[in-house]
Amino acid sequence: MLKVENISVSIGNIKILSNISLNVKKFTSIIGRNGAGKTTLIKSIMKILDIDYGNVEFNKIKISNFNTYAMTSFGIGYMPEDRRLIPNLTVKENILLPLWSKRKNNENSALENILNFIPEVKSFLHSDAYQLSGGQQKLVALARAMIVGKKLLLLDEPFEGVAPALAERLVELIIGLNKLELITLITESDETYSKLINADIIKLERGRIVS
């Protein structure tokens, strides 16, 4: 279980998140308008942002005591809202990158599993990331998160800015994730797709949980 315990987070001297507590057991969606603090929350869990006070625990380990690079070793994968692919690396290299950081050499079977789950990535596997459309980049960012995210996936606005057909495909893929043995936390600006994937809903407004 992912347990966020009473965290507060500031950027500069502005408080962005106040006293956030939540438990994620299986499939949960954080809903909030632009600026509500969704990305800040995900980045705080990943330790990309420092927490002023409070804790984040995953499977009883206080992950807020570790650095971002350690998250892969806890089986945590992250898909940033803006994808963050490395433009001059190929799609395959981008997907494998988190495994290199773990110095694991089971690359081929790990990649094969991901490509079975998201087969459309095969057709642009050897392209450089900068050549892809925004939608294709979302799929690659999901694949990269999944290659290490065997226990927990953090998907920041996976449906944002994608064409309806791709959003439907992402819904299908994310429903597929729910069948795997992992915990998934996603964010969305409204409930449209979160309802379709049957996620538990937590609403965030101005850095506070309202329901």
Ligand code: ATP
């Ligand atoms: P969006 O979908 O627009 O990204 P969000 O819910 O993810 O919305 P955050 O990106 O977490 O919201 O932003 C929460 C608040 O923190 C906003 O008021 C935003 O302006 C502010 N904020 C985020 N990053 C910074 C930064 N680097 N410097 C200053 N303020 C920031």
